[in-house]
Amino acid sequence: xxxxxxxxxxxxxxxxxxxxxxxxxxxxxxxxxxxxxxxxxxxxxxxxxxxxxxxxxxxxxxxxxxxxxxxxxxxxxxxxxxxxxxxxxxxxxxxxxxxxxxxxxxxxxxxxxxxxxxxxxxxxxxxxxxxxxxxxxxxxxxxxxxxxxxxxxxxxxxxxxxxxxxxxxxxxxxxxxxxxxxxxxxxxxxxxxxxxxxxxxxxxxxxxxxxxxxxxxxxxxxxxxxxxxxxxxxxxxxxxxxxxxxxxxxxxxxxxxxxxxxxxxxxxxxxxxxxxxxxxxxxxxxxxxxxxxxxxxxxxxxxxxxxxxxxxxxxxxxxxxxxx
Amino acid sequence: xxxxxxxxxxxxxxxxxxxxxxxxxxxxxxxxxxxxxxxxxxxxxxxxxxxxxxxxxxxxxxxxxxxxxxxxxxxxxxxxxxxxxxxxxxxxxxxxxxxxxxxxxxxxxxxxxxxxxxxxxxxxxxxxxxxxxxxxxxxxxxxxxxxxxxxxxxxxxxxxxxxxxxxxxxxxxxxxxxxxxxxxxxxxxxxxxxxxxxxxxxxxxxxxxxxxxxxxxxxxxxxxxxxxxxxxxxxxxxxxxxxxxxxxxxxxxxxxxxxxxxxxxxxxxxxxxxxxxxxxxxxxxxxxxxxxxxxxxxxxxxxxxxxxxxxxxxxxxxxxxxxxxxxxxxxxxxxxxxxxxxxxxxxxxxxxxxxxxxxxxxxxxxxxxxxxxxxxxxxxxxxxxxxxxxxxxxxxxxxxxxxxxxxxxxxxxxxxxxxxxxxxxxxxxxxxxxxxxxxxx
Numbered sequence: 001x002x003x004x005x006x007x008x009x010x011x012x013x014x015x016x017x018x019x020x021x022x023x024x025x026x027x028x029x030x031x032x033x034x035x036x037x038x039x040x041x042x043x044x045x046x047x048x049x050x051x052x053x054x055x056x057x058x059x060x061x062x063x064x065x066x067x068x069x070x071x072x073x074x075x076x077x078x079x080x081x082x083x084x085x086x087x088x089x090x091x092x093x094x095x096x097x098x099x100x101x102x103x104x105x106x107x108x109x110x111x112x113x114x115x116x117x118x119x120x121x122x123x124x125x126x127x128x129x130x131x132x133x134x135x136x137x138x139x140x141x142x143x144x145x146x147x148x149x150x151x152x153x154x155x156x157x158x159x160x161x162x163x164x165x166x167x168x169x170x171x172x173x174x175x176x177x178x179x180x181x182x183x184x185x186x187x188x189x190x191x192x193x194x195x196x197x198x199x200x201x202x203x204x205x206x207x208x209x210x211x212x213x214x215x216x217x218x219x220x221x222x223x224x225x226x227x228x229x230x231x232x233x234x235x236x237x238x239x240x241x242x243x244x245x246x247x248x249x250x251x252x253x254x255x256x257x258x259x260x261x262x263x264x265x266x267x268x269x270x271x272x273x274x275x276x277x278x279x280x281x282x283x284x285x286x287x288x289x290x291x292x293x294x295x296x297x298x299x300x301x302x303x304x305x306x307x308x309x310x311x312x313x314x315x316x317x318x319x320x321x322x323x324x
Numbered sequence: 325x326x327x328x329x330x331x332x333x334x335x336x337x338x339x340x341x342x343x344x345x346x347x348x349x350x351x352x353x354x355x356x357x358x359x360x361x362x363x364x365x366x367x368x369x370x371x372x373x374x375x376x377x378x379x380x381x382x383x384x385x386x387x388x389x390x391x392x393x394x395x396x397x398x399x400x401x402x403x404x405x406x407x408x409x410x411x412x413x414x415x416x417x418x419x420x421x422x423x424x425x426x427x428x429x430x431x432x433x434x435x436x437x438x439x440x441x442x443x444x445x446x447x448x449x450x451x452x453x454x455x456x457x458x459x460x461x462x463x464x465x466x467x468x469x470x471x472x473x474x475x476x477x478x479x480x481x482x483x484x485x486x487x488x489x490x491x492x493x494x495x496x497x498x499x500x501x502x503x504x505x506x507x508x509x510x511x512x513x514x515x516x517x518x519x520x521x522x523x524x525x526x527x528x529x530x531x532x533x534x535x536x537x538x539x540x541x542x543x544x545x546x547x548x549x550x551x552x553x554x555x556x557x558x559x560x561x562x563x564x565x566x567x568x569x570x571x572x573x574x575x576x577x578x579x580x581x582x583x584x585x586x587x588x589x590x591x592x593x594x595x596x597x598x599x600x601x602x603x604x605x606x607x608x609x610x611x612x613x614x615x616x617x618x619x620x621x622x623x624x625x626x627x628x629x630x631x632x633x634x635x636x637x638x639x640x641x642x643x644x645x646x647x648x649x650x651x652x653x654x655x656x657x658x659x660x661x662x663x664x665x666x667x668x669x670x671x672x673x674x675x676x677x678x679x680x681x682x683x684x685x686x687x688x689x690x691x692x693x694x695x696x697x698x699x700x701x702x703x704x705x706x707x708x709x710x711x712x713x714x715x716x717x718x719x720x721x722x723x724x725x726x727x728x729x730x731x732x733x734x735x736x737x738x739x740x741x742x743x744x745x746x747x748x749x750x751x752x753x754x755x756x757x758x759x760x761x762x763x764x765x
Contacts, residue, residue, distance in 0.1 A: 028534065103647065103650070103651065104651060104652060104655070105650050105651075123652065124654075125652030125653065125654040125655055126535055126536035126537050126606070126652070126653060126654065127535065127536075127537075127606035127652055127653045127654075128652040130605075130606050131606070131650070131651070131652055135650075145536070146536050146537075146652075146654065147536030147537070147538075148535060148536030148537075149536070183536060186533075186534070186536060209532070209533040209539075210528045210529050210530070210532065210533055210539055210541075211528075211529045211530030211531075211532075211533050212530075212533055214530040214533075215530070215533065215534065242522065243522070244513070244522045
């Protein structure tokens with residue numbers, strides 16, 4: 001394994017990234033260098049042929065523990081871990097022990113007793129992966145917790161932008177939609193502001209969380225103003241499952257004011273790109289034709305970059321754990 | 325006849341606003357004399373005499389904790405005992421427990437069950453309505469006859485305006501206060517059907533946004549207080565706001581007091597000692613109701629205590645098992661222990677020179693007794709010997725592992741002050757070893 005590592009390190013300017021923690025729980029608290037290194041390393045993975053030998057985590061055991069539905073994130077993590085040679089077990093706990101009354105921590109420590117190296121956790125409650133990290137001794141990756149953070153999504157978004165535009169610093173990036181209920185928005189806001197981008201948030205006041213400006217962003221209720229001259233327009237899904245029903249009058253009204261269409265997009269920078277973490281509601285957040293416009297839409301690239309970013313993260317957590 | 329002599333002790337008596345060094349002589353269950361330079365020879369033929377050398381120590385009336393939630397009835401004795409070890413000699417139970425205190429027989433039962441002259445006196449609030457959502461008034465009159473000192477829905481607001489109006493006018497007739505947990509529960513998302521994903525969990529603002537937790541706007545408190553004041557004026561009831569936590573809420577109460585509305589309020593230590601930034605680690609010991617507010621609200625609570633807008637400090641004790649707290653924040657139970665830290669945190673206000681000791685003691689003794697019109701503990705001749713002895717300056721640190729109730733939001737906090745003895749009706753209910761060492765038989 002070490003030979004392989006050395007070989008790879010010799011062939012590239014990047015090497016496994018050492019982080020300040022062997023968990024990845026949030027972007028908030030990370031520094032610019034860590035983020036930059038993870039993106040660079042992921043960029044390297046993204047450039048490799050998918051049949052390249054990157055299996056330097058053989059014997060490493062990863063549990064994908066999902067307390068909430070997910071397709072793309074779970075598959076992406078699984079692929080990333082497999083490409084690194086790790087063993088992956090997927091566990092869906094949406095209808096399992098939790099329903100039998102077992103406490104979250106008992107479930108987690110049961111899994112921990114099987115001595116995995118890494119738990120990838122998605123949970124509907126904000127902060128749940130932090131609870132895991134406080135009590136378990138394996139590494140934890142937050143794969144999305146409630147409305148809190150989805151750090152790997154922000155990292156893959158950053159890689160996607162970097163590969164298309166070349167840099168993040170100074171870019172005007174508009175994050176539009178259901179900010180209040182979005183963990184993707186929070187992770188992106190933290191990451192992009194740390195990296196020196198100008199972040200604007202666009203949402204109706206009912207979906208704009210209180211005190212958001214204090215996170216270093218500008219807030220807009222008018223989408224046309226909010227995306228004016230933007231380089232990147234990031235759309236978010238309306239998280240109906242986290243709403244009470246009083247946030248929006250209707251989907252068609254939402255689309256009229258906050259859905260991305262040609263007219264609104266024409267106000268952005270002429271080369272502006274469109275991103276969406278998925279799953280998309282066509283005709284609600286985004287006009288269907290724009291979503292499919294391969295010149296403007298990076299939505300598929302985002303999915304593709306997910307695997308590379310997650311490889312760099314899993315590798316970094318293993319590396320960090322053994323360096324500490 | 326048994327005698328105890330507390331030699332050279334500083335006596336704090338908030339009613340007379342004097343604190344000076346005295347010798348206090350207890351005869352059986354009564355205070356016999358408070359004098360300067362007592363000559364023990366007078367008692368030379370009496371036996372037994374317990375002699376406490378109290379140089380440097382302070383005596384104050386036993387503390388009245390006007391807001392204690394015990395959860396389940398079987399925990400009552402333990403709660404009484406722990407309370408006594410922390411200077412509390414009377415406590416008032418909220419009706420939200422199992423079984424609920426919503427009928428005369430349970431009110432009677434719980435007082436009988438807790439009756440023990442050597443343990444803290446247990447008073448009770450009756451539930452105002454049959455259950456939290458109910459439109460049906462409880463038997464306030466019958467409960468009052470059996471000792472209910474006021475009426476409240478405890479940790480829930482009495483929400484319906486018509487019901488509140490009726491409850492208030494009825495309580496006014498029987499001369500009992502209405503105690504309100506002031507929160508517009510629609511606004512804080514608590515009334516949303518079954519789903520837990522949109523219920524308010526903490527104070528709304530930058531911190532809730534960072535944590536991705538659902539915010540409760542601070543105005544949810546003042547909205548309720550403002551409405552209630554209108555109804556209090558209409559009905560003439562004595563209206564008491566429990567655990568007030570916001571600047572706006574306190575401002576409105578201050579104004580109403582000036583207008584002559586019969587209104588009082590209390591707060592609890594978390595609201596003058598902590599703010600919402602404590603939650604940044606998702607530590608569920610800080611999941612409280614009302615939620616910890618912003619720093620400006622905390623400062624307003626302190627101003628309210630200083631200028632007398634806030635009449636009392638209560639522990640707001642709501643002990644929770646660790647199992648319900650070692651949970652993701654959203655799933656964790658609400659509440660924290662309080663009886664073990666009430667006095668220490670109140671003394672902190674004295675050490676920080678925010679209030680003087682006399683005022684601190686009145687917030688914990690005379691004022692709550694006055695609000696609820698219950699027996700006042702007083703250090704005076706011929707009064708019941710119910711008092712505490714403490715060291716104002718003993719340095720310590722709150723350690724959750726040393727507490728008997730959990731969880732505490734004050735783990736690791738440095739403290740000055742320590743209760744060394746609690747005497748209830750002449751019984752030495754609790755004597756710390758430091759005081760034991762000062763006993764000369």
